[in-house]
Amino acid sequence: MKPAPFRYADPGSLEEALEVLSAEEGAKVLAGGQSLLPLLSMRLAAPATLVDINRVPGLDTVEATGDGVRVGALVRHNSLLGGHPQAMAAARVQPLLARATANVAHPAIRNRGTTVGSIAHADPSGEMTSVLALTDGSVTVATPSGMETVGWRDLFVGPLETSLSGPAVVTSAFFPALPDRSGAAFAEVARRKGDYAVCGAGVVVTLDEDRRVTAVRASYVSVGLTPEAHDLTDAVGGRSVEKADWAAAGALARTLVDPDGDLHASADYRRLLVGVLTERTLASAAVEAAERTPA
Amino acid sequence: MTVSVDTERTIRLTVNGVPREATVPVRRLLSDALRHDLGLTGTHVGCEHGVCGACTVLVDGAPVRSCLLLAVQVDGAEVRTVEGLARDDGRGGQVLHPVQEAFRECHALQCGFCTPGFLVTIAAGLEGREASAELTDEEIDEMVGGNLCRCTGYASIEKAVRHAAATMRDVQ
Numbered sequence: 001m002k003p004a005p006f007r008y009a010d011p012g013s014l015e016e017a018l019e020v021l022s023a024e025e026g027a028k029v030l031a032g033g034q035s036l037l038p039l040l041s042m043r044l045a046a047p048a049t050l051v052d053i054n055r056v057p058g059l060d061t062v063e064a065t066g067d068g069v070r071v072g073a074l075v076r077h078n079s080l081l082g083g084h085p086q087a088m089a090a091a092r093v094q095p096l097l098a099r100a101t102a103n104v105a106h107p108a109i110r111n112r113g114t115t116v117g118s119i120a121h122a123d124p125s126g127e128m129t130s131v132l133a134l135t136d137g138s139v140t141v142a143t144p145s146g147m148e149t150v151g152w153r154d155l156f157v158g159p160l161e162t163s164l165s166g167p168a169v170v171t172s173a174f175f176p177a178l179p180d181r182s183g184a185a186f187a188e189v190a191r192r193k194g195d196y197a198v199c200g201a202g203v204v205v206t207l208d209e210d211r212r213v214t215a216v217r218a219s220y221v222s223v224g225l226t227p228e229a230h231d232l233t234d235a236v237g238g239r240s241v242e243k244a245d246w247a248a249a250g251a252l253a254r255t256l257v258d259p260d261g262d263l264h265a266s267a268d269y270r271r272l273l274v275g276v277l278t279e280r281t282l283a284s285a286a287v288e289a290a291e292r293t294p295a
Numbered sequence: 296m297t298v299s300v301d302t303e304r305t306i307r308l309t310v311n312g313v314p315r316e317a318t319v320p321v322r323r324l325l326s327d328a329l330r331h332d333l334g335l336t337g338t339h340v341g342c343e344h345g346v347c348g349a350c351t352v353l354v355d356g357a358p359v360r361s362c363l364l365l366a367v368q369v370d371g372a373e374v375r376t377v378e379g380l381a382r383d384d385g386r387g388g389q390v391l392h393p394v395q396e397a398f399r400e401c402h403a404l405q406c407g408f409c410t411p412g413f414l415v416t417i418a419a420g421l422e423g424r425e426a427s428a429e430l431t432d433e434e435i436d437e438m439v440g441g442n443l444c445r446c447t448g449y450a451s452i453e454k455a456v457r458h459a460a461a462t463m464r465d466v467q
Contacts, residue, residue, distance in 0.1 A: 001322050002343060008321035008367055009300040016298045024300065037363040038344035041324070049300060050321075052368065106441025108351050108358040108416065193440050195346075 003040035010052040021167035024049040034113035035121045064089035068176040077110035099186040100127040106194040125222045133227035134219035137175045156226040182206040183288025185281035201277035205285040223259040250279035306370040311379030326350040328366035337377040348442030351412040377411035393462040403455035405446035426464045
């Protein structure tokens, strides 16, 4: 057997889950397991106890309101792509969710993996960590002393590391709505579609009533140790959406990021991709922003 | 504490329509449980970390990587493996699934190691869609893109997907 020995519990409620997490030293929460199981099999992680939350009721909800989209801890990636009754509503409120999720792994993995799990996993190569940063989102965490809300900046500490400690279950993630007169886009470069991205980019462009660019925000995948949100407004702010120089925004982005090199891509190549993907996604997001801004 | 914390569990599940039971260590992966505890060696184990797709099986109808699930997590579930694709012909023999038939017809396998994962994934993909709808190249890419084959170069596999889709459309 590949994983090191562990103990296993599958509590039927959040209270019970917290009870086991409190009682068992070195316990880890298991939701979709699509990132955790490989870590166990490679023995990069060897928790003493796994607390499987799949039987906990009420965690598979998607709530889409004018403020944003709240995704429960047991919502599978594929649910956000159409499986869930609220998937369409969620895509209208915050289109980045579905657009980024379409790039998450392969369909068989998306059937099992969860949006919230990939955020709790805090992998800087993850799409959903990047979208949480881009949309200025947060997570809700259940602890023995009650529910807490943790913003993305406070959540991500390092690669595969969050600020959560002690008994805690991330019960949902909240993605604020796409603002008015805004457009969004997401794109990746990967060796094989569904593999970890060599580089990915998500952007939001916001216009004023005269269709001038007022805000440009971007975040990247597989760039840096933790998800970051970058403000690119300086490069194109004040320009009319038709005349904005998106290449200039891409050039600015390249100066703001600090990618690492690895087997698949050098740091320089990643930096190049940041520029290319920024320009490409901004051009696409600008079209959407213009459509959502009456002339 | 009211919640039981175990190192071993007895699971009951339905595999290819047959009720099965096994007592497994909680760290047993579903892929290993199918092969070692239930004797169903049709499911192949390749990379064992979710990349290759060889171990793909259907859990409650949806393709999943059996190496990325614990056996205890499918307690009560319905599992379908490559052994469950062919159906009885009513005369003591079996009829291949249209996808299996298409793989043979189109030479969509060489060494055959990755084949169970492809067959299960494609069978679920084709059974889960409207048979009369046109099958696009993008749809096929999305269907087989998560499975690695190092022999065929995919051209004959994609041909087999089209072949199987046509058969399933005609049958309908």
